[in-house]
Amino acid sequence: MSGNILDVQNLKMHFYMGHEGIFGGKKKYIYAVDDISFTLAKGETLGLVGESGCGKSTVVRAVSQLYRPTSGKVLLDGRDLTKLKRDEMFSARRDMQLVFQDPYSSLDPRMTTAEIIAEPMRIYKKRGFFKMSDAEIDGRVEHLMELVGLSKFFKNRFPHEFSGGQRQRIGIARALALRPHLILADEPVSALDVSIQAQVLNLFKDIQKEMGLSYLFIAHDLAVIKYISDRIAVMYLGKIVEIGGYKDLYANPLHPYTKALLSAAPVPDPAVERKRQRIILKGDVPSPNVQRPGCCFYDRCPEHKDCCRQSLPQFTQPAGAAAGHEVACFLFTQK
Amino acid sequence: MTDETILQVKDLRTYFYLDAGVVKAVDGISFDLHKGETLGIVGESGSGKSVTNLSIINLIQTPPGKITGGQVLFHGEDILTMSDERLREIRGNRIAMIFQDPMSSLNPYLKISTQMMESIQLHQRLNKKDAKAKAVEMLKLAGIPGAEERVDCYPHQFSGGMRQRVMIAMGLSCNPDILIADEPTSALDVTIQAQILELMQDLTRRLGTAVILITHSLGVVAGICDTINVMYAGRIVERGATDDIFYDTKHPYTQGLIKSVPRLDRDTDERLFSIEGQPPNVIDLPDCCPFYPRCHKAMDVCRQKYPPLAQFSNGHCASCWLYAQKDAGSLNLKDGKNER
Numbered sequence: 054m055s056g057n058i059l060d061v062q063n064l065k066m067h068f069y070m071g072h073e074g075i076f077g078g079k080k081k082y083i084y085a086v087d088d089i090s091f092t093l094a095k096g097e098t099l100g101l102v103g104e105s106g107c108g109k110s111t112v113v114r115a116v117s118q119l120y121r122p123t124s125g126k127v128l129l130d131g132r133d134l135t136k137l138k139r140d141e142m143f144s145a146r147r148d149m150q151l152v153f154q155d156p157y158s159s160l161d162p163r164m165t166t167a168e169i170i171a172e173p174m175r176i177y178k179k180r181g182f183f184k185m186s187d188a189e190i191d192g193r194v195e196h197l198m199e200l201v202g203l204s205k206f207f208k209n210r211f212p213h214e215f216s217g218g219q220r221q222r223i224g225i226a227r228a229l230a231l232r233p234h235l236i237l238a239d240e241p242v243s244a245l246d247v248s249i250q251a252q253v254l255n256l257f258k259d260i261q262k263e264m265g266l267s268y269l270f271i272a273h274d275l276a277v278i279k280y281i282s283d284r285i286a287v288m289y290l291g292k293i294v295e296i297g298g299y300k301d302l303y304a305n306p307l308h309p310y311t312k313a314l315l316s317a318a319p320v321p322d323p324a325v326e327r328k329r330q331r332i333i334l335k336g337d338v339p340s341p342n343v344q345r346p347g348c349c350f351y352d353r354c355p356e357h358k359d360c361c362r363q364s365l366p367q368f369t370q371p372a373g374a375a376a377g378h379e380v381a382c383f384l385f386t387q388k
Numbered sequence: 389m390t391d392e393t394i395l396q397v398k399d400l401r402t403y404f405y406l407d408a409g410v411v412k413a414v415d416g417i418s419f420d421l422h423k424g425e426t427l428g429i430v431g432e433s434g435s436g437k438s439v440t441n442l443s444i445i446n447l448i449q450t451p452p453g454k455i456t457g458g459q460v461l462f463h464g465e466d467i468l469t470m471s472d473e474r475l476r477e478i479r480g481n482r483i484a485m486i487f488q489d490p491m492s493s494l495n496p497y498l499k500i501s502t503q504m505m506e507s508i509q510l511h512q513r514l515n516k517k518d519a520k521a522k523a524v525e526m527l528k529l530a531g532i533p534g535a536e537e538r539v540d541c542y543p544h545q546f547s548g549g550m551r552q553r554v555m556i557a558m559g560l561s562c563n564p565d566i567l568i569a570d571e572p573t574s575a576l577d578v579t580i581q582a583q584i585l586e587l588m589q590d591l592t593r594r595l596g597t598a599v600i601l602i603t604h605s606l607g608v609v610a611g612i613c614d615t616i617n618v619m620y621a622g623r624i625v626e627r628g629a630t631d632d633i634f635y636d637t638k639h640p641y642t643q644g645l646i647k648s649v650p651r652l653d654r655d656t657d658e659r660l661f662s663i664e665g666q667p668p669n670v671i672d673l674p675d676c677c678p679f680y681p682r683c684h685k686a687m688d689v690c691r692q693k694y695p696p697l698a699q700f701s702n703g704h705c706a707s708c709w710l711y712a713q714k715d716a717g718s719l720n721l722k723d724g725k726n727e728r
Contacts, residue, residue, distance in 0.1 A: 104577035104578070104579065104580075105577055216666045216667060217433075218666060219666065246432035246433055246604065246667065247432065247604065247606070247645055247648055247649055248432065248644060248645060248648050248662065248663040248667075249432075249666070249667075250648070251648035251649075251650075251660045251661065251662035251663070252662040252663075252664070254650070254660055254662075255659060255660055255662055258659075273577065273578070274650075275578070275652055276649065276650040276651055276652045277650050279650065279652060280650035280660060300655055303652065303655075304655070313579055314578060314579060315652065316582075317578045317579045317581065317582035318578050318607070318652055319578075319581075319582075319585075319605060319607025319608050319610065319611050320607050320610065320611075320651065320652055320653050321605075321606035321607045321609075321610045321634070321646060321649050321651070322610055322634060322651075322653070323610045323611075323630045323631055323634050323635075324631075325610075325653055326607075326610045326611040331582055331586070333579075333582055333583055333586060334579045334583070337547045337549055337550070337580065338577075
């Protein structure tokens with residue numbers, strides 16, 4: 054791995070929600086993503102994990118510039134995407150493709166498989182990014198279908214003729230069509246059944262090995278994230294609270310939220326389940342419509358101290374933790 | 389868990405008659421449920437888990453669906469042939485249900501109190517005041533803070549986890565013998581899921597309620613179920629105590645299923661096992677083992693006929709020719725009378 058393909062610095066994504074009152078009072082915002090930074094090395098998989106509403110999907114959309122971030126930098130191969138104009142962005146998107154969660158709504162029901170997979174190539178060809186004859190595009194479609202484990206005889210079939218797992222394969226083939234370097238995958242396996250989920254996860258791994266791709270992979274299932282990722286970032290309420298190598302994070306979780314999350318995830322083994330001590334968190338995730346001065350996890354944290362409410366913990370690498378394993382929590386800041 | 393059987397399902401068959409053909413959503417399943425037992429039904433989408441449970445309380449929409457055969461004996465009384473009045477006395481009262489999506493199973497126009505009191509007043513013949521007190525008591529049991537005020541809120545004022553608590557409180561308010569929970573935590577986050585499962589386990593144990601828990605998550609059943617039915621394409625392919633299912637797995641489908649779940653508690657870089665192929669198309673399934681195209685141990689006989697149920701110790705059984713042949717010794721396929 055040499056260099057970072059993606060470098061996200063202080064990314065903020067706030068959604069404007071109108072004014073308080075009728076006469077232009079205070080502006081209201083949803084602080085969906087609030088000041089997060091991470092890097093993704095070439096050929097690496099970074100897993101983003103967290104509960105619904107924590108801002109995982111917003112990160113993907115802000116990175117891909119589907120939303121224009123409120124502030125912060127998104128460097129793709131050293132180029133700041135937030136500064137790019139529309140047509141510059143168009144060319145940058147070739148390197149960065151998306152795979153979506155729902156294989157039912159992310160494919161156009163009126164297009165055949167071949168049309169869906171060829172569409173990105175046709176669009177970029179039309180804009181003059183490369184020259185490809187129709188036969189070449191056809192050949193590439195067949196090659197891509199083979200790569201993701203679909204028979205090329207399915208070329209002229211429509212999405213409704215496929216099962217969920219097969220549709221997700223079509224979505225992956227489409228994402229690979231432009232030979233991107235980075236794939237942003239937003240919960241690509243959570244709509245799939247267990248046996249199919251395993252197939253698609255393995256497919257992601259195989260393609261990565263073959264094409265040297267980097268993944269930003271989102272899932273809410275901790276076991277899935279552990280299987281697919283090299284490094285994992287845990288998000289809570291728009292912030293990253295802990296980041297580390299996949300083994301370190303699971304063997305030695307530091308942040309109280311990570312601990313609770315890990316202890317709550319069910320393990321398919323009755324003996325393990327009987328012995329486990331669960332940390333049951335009180336209450337629900339608070340609404341992201343207020344900016345908290347202190348730690349975002351304060352209200353639900355079983356180990357909170359006074360300072361947690363007043364100021365924001367900074368990222369530190371505590372003594373004894375593996376390299377690159379960082380946490381934002383006052384339990385680990387020396388005072 | 390005691391030996392008293394409260395529900396017996398015998399050879400239940402629910403078919404859906406569609407233009408494209410017949411879907412045998414549930415095709416000849418049998419199982420017993422004991423008092424206080426927690427039974428898990430696991431399977432992938434389309435395997436017939438939910439239809440099984442809807443059939444148990446006779447809630448199949450006809451047409452297109454029809455319960456074409458079998459019996460569902462609740463304390464010895466067949467639910468499928470009972471009068472509508474008698475059925476109404478049982479539904480919601482002796483057998484209660486919780487659904488996956490608490491937002492769409494609560495009426496958004498009515499206060500929680502109205503919705504909870506409806507079934508309490510109907511089944512327990514309490515007056516309004518007592519019914520409301522009962523509703524508040526149940527909400528308190530379900531761990532809703534400020535239950536006295538919250539009871540007069542509307543569903544949209546609750547979060548997803550809180551709504552599911554309301555559903556549980558509502559389901560248990562008439563002290564049912566059986567609580568059917570259809571994917572009660574699939575729409576919830578893991579930390580909330582842990583809360584809800586703990587609550588369900590705690591309350592049903594205290595009240596002695598038997599639970600049928602439908603889920604696709606093997607982790608959830610491992611934690612709270614006594615027995616497990618594994619379903620595939622409308623049939624129970626394996627059934628047994630939780631430990632037997634996980635540690636003495638018989639059916640190749642169950643084995644594959646358990647192996648294909650990524651594990652949190654293991655540090656391996658090994659490739660994840662995956663069951664090859666796609667789930668079967670359930671329209672007009674032939675009468676053979678539906679799993680054979682994906683099974684790595686498939687034999688010729690699997691393609692010809694559906695396997696009989698092979699019994700093992702402790703009520704553990706599996707429908708697979710691997711065991712049928714060993715058990716039946718010399719098996720004669722032609723006479724077709726090898727089902728035990």
